[in-house]
Amino acid sequence: MDDINFAVLGTGGIGRRTLELSTHREGLTPVAACDRHGIAVDHDGLDVGELLDATEGNIASGDDTDDGDDTDGANVAADGGATAVKQHGEDRGVAASGQARPTETPIDDVVDESDAVDAVLVALPNLEHDFIPRVADRFADAGYEGVLVDVLKRSRVIDMLDERTDRFEEAGITFVCGAGATPGLLTGAAALAAQSFVEVHEVDIWWGVGLRSGYEDNRGTVREDIAHLDGYDVETARDLSDEEIEEIVDDHDGVLEFHDMEHADDVLLERAGICDAEDVTVGGILDVRNDAKPTTTTVSVTGTTFDGERGTNTFELDDVTSMAANVNGPALGYLKAAVRRNRTEDYGVYGPAELMPGF
Amino acid sequence: MDDINFAVLGTGGIGRRTLELSTHREGLTPVAACDRHGIAVDHDGLDVGELLDATEGNIASGDDTDDGDDTDGANVAADGGATAVKQHGEDRGVAASGQARPTETPIDDVVDESDAVDAVLVALPNLEHDFIPRVADRFADAGYEGVLVDVLKRSRVIDMLDERTDRFEEAGITFVCGAGATPGLLTGAAALAAQSFVEVHEVDIWWGVGLRSGYEDNRGTVREDIAHLDGYDVETARDLSDEEIEEIVDDHDGVLEFHDMEHADDVLLERAGICDAEDVTVGGILDVRNDAKPTTTTVSVTGTTFDGERGTNTFELDDVTSMAANVNGPALGYLKAAVRRNRTEDYGVYGPAELMPGF
Numbered sequence: 001m002d003d004i005n006f007a008v009l010g011t012g013g014i015g016r017r018t019l020e021l022s023t024h025r026e027g028l029t030p031v032a033a034c035d036r037h038g039i040a041v042d043h044d045g046l047d048v049g050e051l052l053d054a055t056e057g058n059i060a061s062g063d064d065t066d067d068g069d070d071t072d073g074a075n076v077a078a079d080g081g082a083t084a085v086k087q088h089g090e091d092r093g094v095a096a097s098g099q100a101r102p103t104e105t106p107i108d109d110v111v112d113e114s115d116a117v118d119a120v121l122v123a124l125p126n127l128e129h130d131f132i133p134r135v136a137d138r139f140a141d142a143g144y145e146g147v148l149v150d151v152l153k154r155s156r157v158i159d160m161l162d163e164r165t166d167r168f169e170e171a172g173i174t175f176v177c178g179a180g181a182t183p184g185l186l187t188g189a190a191a192l193a194a195q196s197f198v199e200v201h202e203v204d205i206w207w208g209v210g211l212r213s214g215y216e217d218n219r220g221t222v223r224e225d226i227a228h229l230d231g232y233d234v235e236t237a238r239d240l241s242d243e244e245i246e247e248i249v250d251d252h253d254g255v256l257e258f259h260d261m262e263h264a265d266d267v268l269l270e271r272a273g274i275c276d277a278e279d280v281t282v283g284g285i286l287d288v289r290n291d292a293k294p295t296t297t298t299v300s301v302t303g304t305t306f307d308g309e310r311g312t313n314t315f316e317l318d319d320v321t322s323m324a325a326n327v328n329g330p331a332l333g334y335l336k337a338a339v340r341r342n343r344t345e346d347y348g349v350y351g352p353a354e355l356m357p358g359f
Numbered sequence: 360m361d362d363i364n365f366a367v368l369g370t371g372g373i374g375r376r377t378l379e380l381s382t383h384r385e386g387l388t389p390v391a392a393c394d395r396h397g398i399a400v401d402h403d404g405l406d407v408g409e410l411l412d413a414t415e416g417n418i419a420s421g422d423d424t425d426d427g428d429d430t431d432g433a434n435v436a437a438d439g440g441a442t443a444v445k446q447h448g449e450d451r452g453v454a455a456s457g458q459a460r461p462t463e464t465p466i467d468d469v470v471d472e473s474d475a476v477d478a479v480l481v482a483l484p485n486l487e488h489d490f491i492p493r494v495a496d497r498f499a500d501a502g503y504e505g506v507l508v509d510v511l512k513r514s515r516v517i518d519m520l521d522e523r524t525d526r527f528e529e530a531g532i533t534f535v536c537g538a539g540a541t542p543g544l545l546t547g548a549a550a551l552a553a554q555s556f557v558e559v560h561e562v563d564i565w566w567g568v569g570l571r572s573g574y575e576d577n578r579g580t581v582r583e584d585i586a587h588l589d590g591y592d593v594e595t596a597r598d599l600s601d602e603e604i605e606e607i608v609d610d611h612d613g614v615l616e617f618h619d620m621e622h623a624d625d626v627l628l629e630r631a632g633i634c635d636a637e638d639v640t641v642g643g644i645l646d647v648r649n650d651a652k653p654t655t656t657t658v659s660v661t662g663t664t665f666d667g668e669r670g671t672n673t674f675e676l677d678d679v680t681s682m683a684a685n686v687n688g689p690a691l692g693y694l695k696a697a698v699r700r701n702r703t704e705d706y707g708v709y710g711p712a713e714l715m716p717g718f
Contacts, residue, residue, distance in 0.1 A: 017665070020665060021557065021665045024557035024558070024665055025557065025718070026632055026718075185551070185554055185555070188551055188715075188716065189548075189551055189552075189674070192544070192547055192548055192551060192674075193548075193674070195544055195685075195688040195689045195692045196544070196676060196677075196680040196684045196685050196688050196689075197680075197684070197688065198380065198383035198384065198688070199383070273385055305679070305680055305681060305684035305688075306376070306379060306380045306383055306683075306684055306687070306688070307681055307683060307684060309679040309680065309681065309684070310679070311676075311677030311678070311679040311680050312677050313674075313675065313676050313677055313680065314673075314674070314675045315548070315551075315552070315672075315673070315674050315675075316672065316673045316674075316675075317555060317670075317672050318555075318670030318671050318672055319670070320664070320668040320669070320670040321555040321556075321664055321668065321670050321672065322664060322666055322668065324665075324666065325555045325556070325664035325665055325666060325668070326554075326555050328665070329554045329555050329556065329557070329664075329665070330554045330555075330716060332717075333554045333715075333716030333717050333718060334716045335717075336716065336717025336718075337715070337716045337717050339717075340705075340717070341703070344700070344703035344704060344705045345703060346699075346703045352716075355715075355716060356547075356692075356696070356714075356715065357547065357689060357692030357693045357695065357696045357711075357714060358691075358692050358694075358695025358696050358699070359384070359385075359692060359695075
């Protein structure tokens with residue numbers, strides 16, 4: 001496959017790590033990156049080392065609000081968004097890089113460069129449910145032909161993207177949604193594990209995240225995670241003070257266990273025809289005080305084979321693999337798969353499971 | 360995706376089970392099936408039940424020679440080929456079905472129908488290394504535009520197919536090679552498990568096959584498996600008498616353990632850019648006397664993450680999943696993925712790992 005020029009919207013946790021990871025992968029050239037204050041563009045390829053060094057530093061929530069999409073720890077880095085960057089003299093964030101300039105219209109500036117871009121990874125904080133869909137609209141309106149990839153996880157956002165299918169097809173956009181860890185890597189693993197079966201009864205996705213595994217850079221997201229604890233929901237969690245959150249974490253000795261989370265794995269597996277959304281459960285354990293993962297991230301797919309046996313295939317990630325490795329690696333993997341599709345004029349909205357062998 | 364009309368070449372183990380399994384999957388209509396003595400065609404869809412009932416029966420090696428491709432037990436059913444069918448009155452094999460007619464040119468007869476076919480599963484005994492490539496030539500020569508899928512496993516055949524890439528691209532053929540269990544399902548699992556890493560050091564594929572798991576219908580293949588035992592190779596194994604083989608099985612109490620097998624997983628992972636072929640090892644245990652699998656089929660992928668951790672991700676198949684379920688399910692899954700590509704004019708030769716997220 002020919003080289004892929006890609007851009008990153010958002011240089012928080014996901015954006016930064018995607019840039020770093022891309023330097024380890026063949027055929028990926030980052031040509032643009034932006035946050036809310038600046039944009040760096042180099043059609044010959046950004047100097048990722050310089051960009052990361054210049055913008056590395058204190059993790060500040062700054063004037064950014066929490067993004068509202070952090071329904072768990074597993075894809076939490078998606079939501080670091082534009083917040084986790086350096087404040088460096090007068091130029092904040094990306095603008096601190098020698099390759100960048102300040103701007104007040106960063107997304108439009110990337111749209112302006114999109115003729116030279118094959119794929120865009122959307123790693124923006126999802127302030128509103130429809131924020132990422134509306135960003136996609138701007139690319140479609142500008143006549144962008146290429147790939148858009150996000151690592152969102154809220155099930156309801158998928159529907160908003162689906163409504164835009166015709167628009168994307170007209171423009172020539174291949175949109176891959178939920179292409180991080182869960183949904184993403186683990187959704188794909190479930191789709192593959194299902195291949196032994198003719199009927200899938202249950203998909204159980206269970207994740208572990210420890211401090212070293214990526215939580216430290218994304219502390220603010222515990223608020224959204226709390227929404228999944230017994231006795232809380234998104235609204236009540238949003239109203240908690242920092243002190244109240246700290247108290248809840250203390251009450252749990254720093255170890256928070258989640259069940260039945262709103263994760264798009266369910267709708268993404270259903271749209272691939274693998275099982276009903278209601279047969280998918282997502283949960284996990286987040287340890288905000290220890291480096292080690294408190295539990296092993298595992299996908300279990302239970303089904304019946306054509307010859308009538310009921311069994312469970314499993315996919316396990318090594319405990320040493322960080323959340324960042326499991327989000328950003330697959331994001332770039334799905335991005336590559338999407339570019340291949342886009343180049344054969346295969347447009348529209350796809351989830352990770354649809355980029356796997358069919359069911 | 361629109362419905363897929365497919366044909367099966369060969370109604371031995373793989374062919375029969377593919378037909379059966381397709382009745383459990385959405386959007387797959389079998390319209391033609393042949394063995395060396397007959398062909399059944401129905402553009403509205405074959406009556407699979409009738410076809411299987413009519414041709415079910417004694418497993419006879421008949422006048423067929425062993426196919427020479429059985430380098431292990433895991434994909435062994437691929438090689439049942441046209442042998443495992445009924446001898447029914449004057450009409451042998453497929454011709455025993457009320458939907459079929461005898462023919463002396465079964466493959467040409469399917470080629471003649473290929474305008475009405477989206478995909479062909481090649482489940483023929485691979486008598487010579489180049490037998491399947493030569494079958495593909497016949498489809499290309501006839502101007503077939505569509506998908507060809509095989510479940511071969513010998514590494515050297517991949518090269519022969521690669522040499523035909525231009526020919527396939529001109530004709531409009533998307534050829535997916537090695538789309539069974541290993542290579543196939545497990546190759547895909549390795550490609551997915553690799554996504555956590557930026558460098559893959561080792562892929563270890565380890566399979567277990569027991570009697571119930573599918574060995575019983577494919578006894579003849581133990582000869583080729585023996586080629587992988589210490590002290591034997593393909594040539595010496597070929598020269599063994601049935602009595603000598605029985606003796607070897609007795610010496611091992613019916614449990615044969617294989618290491619460093621020639622499996623195309625290695626070249627298929629290398630061509631997807633995931634690791635060097637030499638970093639892939641395939642082995643397993645075949646128990647010809649017990650129903651239960653003697654070991655759990657497992658893929659272990661060891662690599663280093665972008666943040667410097669070395670770990671191993673694993674994919675495990677439940678012991679109750681039969682070889683047939685793990686060969687034929689993925690074969691149809693990859694077939695569906697290939698049809699999608701073919702319909703966007705994405706032609707050429709692909710292995711299973713290339714149909715996964717990119718690396």
